[in-house]
Amino acid sequence: MRVLLASKHADLTIGGVQSWSLTITAELRRLGHDVVTWGPKMSRLTGRFDIGILANVGSTRAAIAHCDRVLNVSHGIIPDEAPGDGLLHAFTSEGVRDHWRRQGPIIRQPIDLQFWSPGPAEPQGLVRYSYRGGLVWLPQVADRLGMPYRHLKGVTHAEAREVLRGAACVLATGRAALEAAACGVPVVILDHRSAYQGPLLAPFGKWQMQQNYSGRGGKEPTPELVWELVDHCITYGSMRAHVECHHDARQVAAEVLACCNC
Numbered sequence: 001m002r003v004l005l006a007s008k009h010a011d012l013t014i015g016g017v018q019s020w021s022l023t024i025t026a027e028l029r030r031l032g033h034d035v036v037t038w039g040p041k042m043s044r045l046t047g048r049f050d051i052g053i054l055a056n057v058g059s060t061r062a063a064i065a066h067c068d069r070v071l072n073v074s075h076g077i078i079p080d081e082a083p084g085d086g087l088l089h090a091f092t093s094e095g096v097r098d099h100w101r102r103q104g105p106i107i108r109q110p111i112d113l114q115f116w117s118p119g120p121a122e123p124q125g126l127v128r129y130s131y132r133g134g135l136v137w138l139p140q141v142a143d144r145l146g147m148p149y150r151h152l153k154g155v156t157h158a159e160a161r162e163v164l165r166g167a168a169c170v171l172a173t174g175r176a177a178l179e180a181a182a183c184g185v186p187v188v189i190l191d192h193r194s195a196y197q198g199p200l201l202a203p204f205g206k207w208q209m210q211q212n213y214s215g216r217g218g219k220e221p222t223p224e225l226v227w228e229l230v231d232h233c234i235t236y237g238s239m240r241a242h243v244e245c246h247h248d249a250r251q252v253a254a255e256v257l258a259c260c261n262c
Contacts (some may be wrong), residue, residue, distance in 0.1 A: 001034070004066065007080035017075045021037055048068070051083065056081065058079075058082065072199070077096060092212055100193070107255050110249035126169055126171070129180055132192065139143070173214055189204055
């Protein structure tokens with residue numbers, strides 16, 4: 001089949017929507033499908049597609065005319081993720097679906113488990129895996145835990161994987177948290193964008209899966225709370241099995257095709 005994956009920032013490689021699209025693209029191509037990624041900042045879209053999988057439909061609606069079937073996937077709760085009227089909808093978590101008060105299946109963030117995998121490195125150090133700033137007191141938390149600290153950003157996936165494999169615990173949200181968990185590392189859901197998301201500190205697990213691993217519904221992060229939760233998650237250990245169960249890219253790609261009645 002010929003498949004189109006459209007999103008507002010398809011020309012970029014950073015962000016959850018783009019990572020979702022790129023991972024699904026790779027898996028569908030592995031299955032033998034002809035897949036094109038497109039966004040409104042790219043050249044004019046031409047040709048016909050059997051399936052169009054659209055995010056940010058307010059910006060990608062022009063793609064609908066090129067597709068025999070369309071699935072609109074909402075990835076979050078910001079205005080760009082609002083579901084389009086008259087389309088078949090899916091959502092990346094229960095929290096997103098509830099926010100938009102719509103109906104539709106859940107298609108979670110896909111992770112390439114062959115790439116994001118544990119390695120032989122000895123676990124050490126507290127790593128924040130995020131391109132965002134804030135939380136300037138995290139080095140002090142690491143020092144209290146007797147660990148070196150690193151803020152991981154602006155790196156390739158291969159570089160990130162090597163650092164994650166050697167971490168004792170990773171602080172992250174969204175897809176970054178899943179990549180770390182797939183590497184067999186204890187993960188704490190943590191970010192600083194409380195202005196519109198709400199408190200953003202929570203343990204990694206099924207409850208946060210329903211919130212896209214955003215931290216929403218958790219607690220306002222403080223040095224003391226982060227220290228306690230890091231210690232707890234290190235004791236709990238790897239969440240690799242959780243990612244294998246719920247986020248295997250091969251399983252998620254099959255769910256995408258099923259939603260499109262393929």
